[in-house]
Amino acid sequence: MNSQMEPVEQGVLGHLMALERGGMGQQDQHQSERLEMLKLRALSLRAKRDQLKQQTNAIKILKDKISKDLPLQDDDDAGGFIELQKSLLTAWKLQLKDLQRSHHLIGGYDLVECKEGKSVCVSFHTAFEGVYLDTYNMELDLTRTVQISRHNIPPSLPLESFAKQNLQKDLKAFLQTLSQNLNALAGRRQQVSLVKELAGSVEVMESNQLCNILVLMCTAQGETPRAVLCTLEYGDLTQCLPTRVSIESEDKSLSESPQWKKNQSLFLESPAHTALLTMRRMGSIA
Amino acid sequence: MEQKYEDEIQMLHQEIEMLEAEQEEVLRSIFIQHGDRLQEELKSVCEEKGGGGAHKHALSKLNTEIRELEKDLRRQTEINEIALNECFVKTLHKSERKLVQQLRLAGHCSVLLFQVEFAVTEIQEGDALLRRVTELNIVVDGVEFKDFSAFVSRVEDTKDLLLFFRTLRTFSERCEERRQTFQHFQRLQACETVGVLAEDDRISIHTDLVHVGTDVVSVVSFAEGVHSQGRNVIVL
Numbered sequence: 001m002n003s004q005m006e007p008v009e010q011g012v013l014g015h016l017m018a019l020e021r022g023g024m025g026q027q028d029q030h031q032s033e034r035l036e037m038l039k040l041r042a043l044s045l046r047a048k049r050d051q052l053k054q055q056t057n058a059i060k061i062l063k064d065k066i067s068k069d070l071p072l073q074d075d076d077d078a079g080g081f082i083e084l085q086k087s088l089l090t091a092w093k094l095q096l097k098d099l100q101r102s103h104h105l106i107g108g109y110d111l112v113e114c115k116e117g118k119s120v121c122v123s124f125h126t127a128f129e130g131v132y133l134d135t136y137n138m139e140l141d142l143t144r145t146v147q148i149s150r151h152n153i154p155p156s157l158p159l160e161s162f163a164k165q166n167l168q169k170d171l172k173a174f175l176q177t178l179s180q181n182l183n184a185l186a187g188r189r190q191q192v193s194l195v196k197e198l199a200g201s202v203e204v205m206e207s208n209q210l211c212n213i214l215v216l217m218c219t220a221q222g223e224t225p226r227a228v229l230c231t232l233e234y235g236d237l238t239q240c241l242p243t244r245v246s247i248e249s250e251d252k253s254l255s256e257s258p259q260w261k262k263n264q265s266l267f268l269e270s271p272a273h274t275a276l277l278t279m280r281r282m283g284s285i286a
Numbered sequence: 287m288e289q290k291y292e293d294e295i296q297m298l299h300q301e302i303e304m305l306e307a308e309q310e311e312v313l314r315s316i317f318i319q320h321g322d323r324l325q326e327e328l329k330s331v332c333e334e335k336g337g338g339g340a341h342k343h344a345l346s347k348l349n350t351e352i353r354e355l356e357k358d359l360r361r362q363t364e365i366n367e368i369a370l371n372e373c374f375v376k377t378l379h380k381s382e383r384k385l386v387q388q389l390r391l392a393g394h395c396s397v398l399l400f401q402v403e404f405a406v407t408e409i410q411e412g413d414a415l416l417r418r419v420t421e422l423n424i425v426v427d428g429v430e431f432k433d434f435s436a437f438v439s440r441v442e443d444t445k446d447l448l449l450f451f452r453t454l455r456t457f458s459e460r461c462e463e464r465r466q467t468f469q470h471f472q473r474l475q476a477c478e479t480v481g482v483l484a485e486d487d488r489i490s491i492h493t494d495l496v497h498v499g500t501d502v503v504s505v506v507s508f509a510e511g512v513h514s515q516g517r518n519v520i521v522l
Contacts, residue, residue: 031288038291045298052305059312066320082345089348091313096355098314098375100362102391105406107448108366122365130419130445172367179452 059087109175118143124153124179126186128240129271133186146171156209157181180238185211187240187271194273201286202276205229212237214272218279219286220260226251228260228285232267242268259284307380318374367455369393383410388421395451396458397465399427404447419445426454 104110110123124136138151146167153159162181166174188211196204201219214232219225228249235243245267247255254260263284266275279285363369372392379386385408392401405421422445424438434457441450 035288035291038288038295042291042294042298045295045302049298049301049305052302052309056305056309056312059309059316063312063316066316085345086348087313088316089345089352091316093348093352093355094310094313095317095373096352096359099359099370099373100355101375102370102373102389103359103362103366103368105389105447106366106368106391106402106451108362108368111361111365113361125448127419127446127448130422130447132417172365175365176452176455183448183452 055083055087058083062087107179109179114139119149122175124175124182126183128183128187128190131190133190136182140171153178153182154185154209157185184238184240188212188214188234191240191272194271195276198273198276198280200280201225210237214242216272216276218276220249220254221283221286225286226254228254230267232272240271303380307377310377314375366451367458368395368451378405384408395454396462398454398458398461400454401425402447402450404445419447421445422447422450424450 104125107125107127110125112121113119114121119139119141121137121139124138126133126135136151136153138153139149141147141149148159148163148167151159157178159178162174162177166177192204192207192211192214195202195214195216203217204214205217206213206215212234214234216230216232218228218230220228226249228247231246231248232242233244233246234241245264247260247264249255249260263275263279266278269275270278276285370391370393372390374390376388377385378388386405388403388405390401390403392399394400401424403421403423404419407418407420409416422442424442426434426438437453438450441447441453
């Protein structure tokens, strides 16, 4: 084939073939480099795995000794003794971290000192029905009087009013009040969100930033489906349940019926989405 | 050939994860069973000056970390008004994006003792961490009030762990106020001006003429006023 080509073509073809060979060579090179890397990685991981196995066994032996009330200190084995101490201290450190995490999980303020104690940062964790929701933060300046320097508390809450009440004389009461209000707000907001997810015939007509009013439209089941307007007013901002519920419908007999009187109570006693689910299950609404 | 190594690397990663988890569990179990005794041993360990340079450095580093953690815990205990005496953590599932743990906590809030067991699931979804309580069991000691028991049952059903502790704080404050008021009236009783009976959520004050029961706060201020005027009758 080559002998039939022009010298120029041979040259070009030859060049191309050389390039191809060179390219493949590079690939080969890459491949062998990669192989080396993998080999090394596997080696180091194997070493780490073996070290961990050894450590874990040593700790298990330690645990056994402690259980049997044997002396932990072994005079012949100074190095081993150091390892033992390290294990014990590591165990203690782990326990302390668990305690820290526990304070965090039960809704603690996670207080952190900043600027050499001149200020502190606190976190307000919120949750509703087991679901953790937003966390809000605040920095308090402690130099002369207690001052709020930074925060991301929703503006719909009367923060200045709370601060005026308690900030100087009772910091814990201030934190508790804020936590209560934030959690109640988060709870009410979550309920609106859950109601919207209910779909079906339930429609959220009105809500607001503070979530202290919720107007819902439902369709009552019956021979003719009728629209019912439920207004939930949350007069106590530290609570997730409404203080007043009114039921309105074009069909007066409906809103006065025992069934809907019961539904009114449901709204007062349980979270909105729970009440609606019950009503749907009982065939009261669509 | 490459594949063989890649497979081995993946397997080693998993083994290492498992070993680390196992090590954690054994360390935790050491503390569960022998925590108190070990703390004594550790105190002497921390003061020890023996050992080689590198080891000593590792030990002193651990020491410092432990001091810091203890200091932080004291801060949290103080500001949260919740003291945790026992803390058992069990990791049921741990992967890159999901963590399931069971926790058992015991402690007190002022004079109220509690034991709380709960399970928590954390799922990493992109930037957001979704966390929820999936089981909750609560036992409270030092409280005989029916209302509080009903509250605890409700909170267990709704898994509202945070609400429980918030309410426990408020409740323990009221219990403390009640106790102080009761003490105050016991002192008055010693002067034979009033008879005091503390029951459930009210304190009843008897005098020769009137039997009165009311809520804690108003009683204290009113009765103080009456007592200072030297009268024996409390009228409300």
